Amino acid sequence: MTTSHPTHLKIQDAYGKIATSLGGGCCGPSSGCCGGDRAEEVAQGVGYSVAELATLPDGANLGLSCGNPTALAALKPGEAVLDLGSGAGLDVFLAAQRVGPTGEVHGVDMTREMLAKARHNAAEFRRRTGLDNVTFHQGQIEAIPLPEATIDVVLSNCVLNLSPDQAQVWKEIARVLRPGGRVSISDMVLLRPLPEALKESVVALVGCIAGAALVEELRAMMAAAGLVDIDLSPKGEAIEAMLPSNDPMTAYLLSQLPPGTRPSDFITSMIISARKPA
Ligand SMILES: C[S@@+](CC[C@H](N)C(=O)[O-])C[C@H]1O[C@@H](n2cnc3c(N)ncnc32)[C@H](O)[C@@H]1O
Numbered sequence: 001m002t003t004s005h006p007t008h009l010k011i012q013d014a015y016g017k018i019a020t021s022l023g024g025g026c027c028g029p030s031s032g033c034c035g036g037d038r039a040e041e042v043a044q045g046v047g048y049s050v051a052e053l054a055t056l057p058d059g060a061n062l063g064l065s066c067g068n069p070t071a072l073a074a075l076k077p078g079e080a081v082l083d084l085g086s087g088a089g090l091d092v093f094l095a096a097q098r099v100g101p102t103g104e105v106h107g108v109d110m111t112r113e114m115l116a117k118a119r120h121n122a123a124e125f126r127r128r129t130g131l132d133n134v135t136f137h138q139g140q141i142e143a144i145p146l147p148e149a150t151i152d153v154v155l156s157n158c159v160l161n162l163s164p165d166q167a168q169v170w171k172e173i174a175r176v177l178r179p180g181g182r183v184s185i186s187d188m189v190l191l192r193p194l195p196e197a198l199k200e201s202v203v204a205l206v207g208c209i210a211g212a213a214l215v216e217e218l219r220a221m222m223a224a225a226g227l228v229d230i231d232l233s234p235k236g237e238a239i240e241a242m243l244p245s246n247d248p249m250t251a252y253l254l255s256q257l258p259p260g261t262r263p264s265d266f267i268t269s270m271i272i273s274a275r276k277p278a
Contacts, residue, residue: 007164007205008140012111014206018062019088019113038244039063043090045242046186046269047071047235052094057124059117060089066158066208066242066269067186067235070094078102079152082176084141084169084185085109085159089118089134093125095155096134106151107136108144142168144176151176156185158269161212162205170225180278183227186235188212189270198256207249212267227274235271238264 004012043053043061047068053061070091075081075098083091086107096105109115118136126132139145141156142165154173163169173183190212194204204210213221215232222230240263243250253263 004140005164007162007211008110010202010205011162014202015087015111016113018064019111019117042242045237055097055129056090056093057121057128060093060121060125062088062090064158065090065186066188067271069155069157069184069186069271070098072271072273073153073155073182073184075099075103075153080150080178081105081153081155082144082146082151083107084144084154084156084173085162086118086136087114087157089121089125089136091155091157092118092134092136093121095153096125096131097129099133101131101133103133105134106146107134108139108141108146109136110138110140112138142172144172146176148175149178152178152181154181154183154185156187158187158208160185160187161189161208163211166213166218167221167224170221170227174225174227174276177276179276181276183222183272183274185272187270187272188239188267189218189232189272190214190267192266194266195256195258198253201252201256203249203252204256207253209249209253209267215270218272222272222274226276228277230274231272233271233273235269238262239267239269240264242269 039061042063046065064087077100079099081095086092086109092105092107115136115138122134137145160166188208198204199210201210219230
């Protein structure tokens with residue numbers, strides 16, 4: 001295990017509480033609470049279908065996502081897939097059904113309580129589907145605990161913005177991908193720099209806002225890692241539609257923006273795709 005950065009400790013504390021339903025301030029830009037009906041609503045709002053969600057073990061969807069990267073990854077039977085910051089296993093379980101019994105899906109997450117939840121859900125997933133193709137690893141996405149050139153597709157959903165060293169995460173993604181392997185990631189990305197106070201806020205960090213990279217920084221990190229065919233596309237709906245009302249993170253975000261500006265002037269959810277050269 002690599003040394004933890006102070007940001008890792010803040011994120012682990014907040015997401016550990018979310019995993020055990022103790023509440024962690026907030027759970028991401030798209031959710032004001034964890035689990036229950038709101039999680040279902042959030043997931044549908046960011047692009048998951050009712051039919052997809054119905055295939056998941058209870059509690060795999062915590063309402064922490066900002067897109068549906070699995071749907072856009074065009075996964076094929078037999079592929080090896082990795083989900084960075086896998087949480088309670090939402091995208092791992094969806095990907096596992098797409099790659100089938102000849103494929104494999106790995107989730108990596110550093111938060112002990114999330115891992116415990118994901119592994120509990122995996123037992124239920126095996127019972128329900130008969131598939132035994134998912135593995136959850138404890139680790140940091142800055143030092144992915146998998147060998148190089150073993151993965152066909154890297155997924156991630158609303159996680160890279162939480163990393164204190166995103167350039168290193170992109171190097172790790174390129175390392176574990178097989179030649180020709182691809183990336184399908186949803187994340188929050190900045191269109192212009194945030195006001196200083198927001199950049200320093202723990203609430204905004206945990207809520208997937210403060211750590212987001214600027215679009216051009218993100219493109220540069222991906223290119224520096226050796227990835228090609230980089231495509232960064234805004235997901236569609238404005239962030240205002242994803243922000244929960246009556247939520248401390250939303251209230252704080254709105255209070256810190258310059259007069260006359262809106263959250264969507266600064267930040268958007270993007271679909272991030274790329275390929276490692278063959
Ligand atoms: C916003 S949640 C998203 C969870 C999941 N992808 C989903 O859509 O339900 C972020 C997850 O990433 C994990 N995480 C954040 N930073 C990480 C890092 N640097 N290394 C490993 N896991 C990390 C957290 O523990 C948490 O489970």
